[in-house]
Amino acid sequence: GLCRGIAGRHSIAAERVLAHSDVAPGRKIDPGEKFPWRTLFEAGVGHLVAAAPVRRGATLTTGDTGGDVEALQSMLALYGYGVEISGVFDRQTEAVVEAFQRHFRPRKVDGVADGSTLRTLQRLLASVRR
Structure with missing residues (x-):
């Protein structure tokens, strides 16, 4: 009630x-993730989608560079996270991915952008009413 009223x-x-x-x-x-x-x-407060299942597969992690990293950074920035769109998966990007995981994909918080993280972020962006 209180949160809904304030919002x-x-x-x-x-x-x-x-x-x-x-x-x-x-x-x-x-x-935290709990x-x-x-x-x-x-209860009508906040934005959430079902987190995509965690599975083995390709990941983006610290040190990676290129278009896939730039796309990840762009999607995070579009949702509102403060991340520089550089195409370099640096410590800042890792910290933002961890924050995203804590909130939206808490099953595994490791700062690695796996398929579950990417699919959950895509679902989240698709569900925003603009």
Whole structure:
């Protein structure tokens, strides 16, 4: 009730309901991957999609470069994460991927952009009402 009321009074879009870790990736990890985002979402607060299953497969990780990294950074930035779109999977990108995972794909928080992370991010972007 309280969160729904605050979001309504201030016209806060669902996707703007954030965690400390979303705002300050790499510096903050709270509220952490055990926070009940699903419960909040089911009560009408926040933005969430079903996380894609974690499976083995290709990944993007620290040190990788190129178009796939740039696409990942672009999608994270489009959702609102503060990440430089450089095409280089650097420490900042890793911290942002970890923050994303903590909030939207908490089953495995490791800063590696695996298929589950990418598919969950794509689902999230597709579900934003613009």
